[in-house]
Amino acid sequence: MHRLVSSVFNDNHFLELLGRFERVLARVLAVALGLVIVVATVRLLVHMAQAVYPTDANLVGDGLIHLLGELLTLLIAVEVLQNITAYLRHHIIQLELVLATALTALARKVIVLKPDIEDPAPLIVALGAAIVFLSAGYWMVRKAHGQTTKARGPNDHH
Template sequence: MSRWTRGYHRISHYWRDNNFVHLTEQIQIVIAKILSILMIIIILVALWDLMIYLAQILFTEPVGFLTNTLFKIFGLFLNILISMEILENITAYMKKHTVQVELVIVTSLVAVARKIIIFDLEKYSDFALLGLAVAIFALSISYWIVRTLNSDPRG
């Protein structure tokens, strides 16, 4: 059998539907693992940045510094929490091989809540705040619908 024929048979083997689906699933798993590792690195770097920032603030700012920097500290904390939620989404995908819609909605709620917590009324218009309120409302309704559909009717 010639080299071309063997190559053709090898390639045609992977193009069969079952084999191709299996190959794409394996690629998705590798990508999810790489994303998990990168997200862990991001979380650790963000945590380090938060610790450095807090140390600098504690040792250099005068008494009453929290009034000026509290929203920035909250934003940094929530960034780490959102990153952890994204990591949880990735690991849930690796476990069940499906996107967990409930987790995605909760992550989105945390992200929009972060935006509201650090919202600067002097910097943005009232319409921006209204847009965030509509987003929270829509995500809350979505979460309620998904939660109701996923709940066990037996209680």
């Protein structure tokens, strides 16, 4: 019995089990998120169709902002799925993808920000600072990545 317990908690064996658990969990989360994205996409398309159908639909102002918010939320979910997929492929968390997802989430927040907030200054300053710092982090990660590998443009086919 002691030998079994000892082998399970052996560093290499334990790390291997933990790695398997992480990969299984990431797969389960990817499938669950995939289902959520499909359902959310269908709901968004139905909502958009309902918003466009009447000729007096409010597609300017608050109506458009609401639809953009839903669309950007769905885009964020797709980016999170890409993060999980990248983890499953490479077994690392790709910081560039995480930062891009965070920037998309902040952009969504700025776009859907209600103009009738009582004291918007602190929120706007905080969102601005978060955008600046995340952008700087994204730039640094891209720059560091560019130093280790040559970045390819859209017309490079190597």
